[in-house]
Amino acid sequence: MTHDLHTPVMLQEVVEYLAPAKNKKYLDATLGAGGHTLALLKKGASVVGVDQDKSVIEVASKRITDAGYANNFSYLHDSFAHALTDSTLPTDFDGALFDLGVSSLQLDTPERGFSFRFDAPLDMRMNPSTQQVTAKDLINGLGRKELYELFHELGEERSARRLADAICGARRLSPIQTTRELAEIIEGVVPRAGHIHPATRVFQALRMAVNSEREELKAALPSALSHLKLGGNLAVISFHSGEDKLVKSQYVAWEKSGQAHQLTSKPLTPSSRELADNPRARSAKLRLTRRVK
Numbered sequence: 001m002t003h004d005l006h007t008p009v010m011l012q013e014v015v016e017y018l019a020p021a022k023n024k025k026y027l028d029a030t031l032g033a034g035g036h037t038l039a040l041l042k043k044g045a046s047v048v049g050v051d052q053d054k055s056v057i058e059v060a061s062k063r064i065t066d067a068g069y070a071n072n073f074s075y076l077h078d079s080f081a082h083a084l085t086d087s088t089l090p091t092d093f094d095g096a097l098f099d100l101g102v103s104s105l106q107l108d109t110p111e112r113g114f115s116f117r118f119d120a121p122l123d124m125r126m127n128p129s130t131q132q133v134t135a136k137d138l139i140n141g142l143g144r145k146e147l148y149e150l151f152h153e154l155g156e157e158r159s160a161r162r163l164a165d166a167i168c169g170a171r172r173l174s175p176i177q178t179t180r181e182l183a184e185i186i187e188g189v190v191p192r193a194g195h196i197h198p199a200t201r202v203f204q205a206l207r208m209a210v211n212s213e214r215e216e217l218k219a220a221l222p223s224a225l226s227h228l229k230l231g232g233n234l235a236v237i238s239f240h241s242g243e244d245k246l247v248k249s250q251y252v253a254w255e256k257s258g259q260a261h262q263l264t265s266k267p268l269t270p271s272s273r274e275l276a277d278n279p280r281a282r283s284a285k286l287r288l289t290r291r292v293k
């Protein structure tokens, strides 16, 4: 694969709050291209990285080995919710990071079907070896009401109903096979306005459904806290308001039960400088909490 590597989002803030140092160890639940992990390794810490996408693990492992940090790094090729049930995983991490969603490595690989910028089969599975259901299956198999709910809830798409109608109309003629076909149907319903492509929200909703992203996050947060030592920090970067709400309500519940204490009263967001350099950071929210019980 040849790509520009993924630019790690809110890297400075993550490093500041996770405070990596020699003899500290971290869980990077969403290894991706390894940008955050490398920054932790460079401070002398060790890292266990998790990713359900084998191809991004290969890229990250090579980067880490080439940079000379292989001895302090290990990885699990697994979904983070499942990896956190692994009894061999340490339960005294100094910190854990979730940088949710998709990596540029995935978005920029046309044949993975994550992006409307290329024409490819509608796939979007992060782990094709264990996941059966593709975006094509959902687009052609869900009923009109289910499509509406998907676009409305996960896509936060205002034209959800009209989009569901248009998709049901188009697939009656022949199944929708590719990213381009789907993007064209969407462009016929939602006019282009501003610099965000009209297909962005539908593609996000499909990706989240194909990879059960909300369910994964909900299951993983409590396990992540239980894998931290007392005083260990948990950092979650989300890019979707529904996910941010989920993180917020979990943090508030831990605050009430005295299990964890939030480190900032509001989520942190990228600086204007970061946004100028990396527009993909635009909807990022970083929430931090510390295990205290």
Ligand SMILES: C[S@@+](CC[C@H](N)C(=O)[O-])C[C@H]1O[C@@H](n2cnc3c(N)ncnc32)[C@H](O)[C@@H]1O
Pocket: 006, 007, 008, 009, 029, 030, 031, 032, 033, 034, 035, 036, 037, 050, 051, 052, 053, 056, 078, 079, 080, 081, 099, 100, 101, 102, 103, 104, 126, 211, 213, 216
């Ligand atoms: C935004 S990227 C992480 C980028 C990384 N922090 C970096 O600096 O390169 C998110 C990564 O999480 C992975 N991922 C998403 N959901 C996952 C899950 N439930 N379990 C494991 N990995 C997941 C994706 O495959 C993707 O590589």
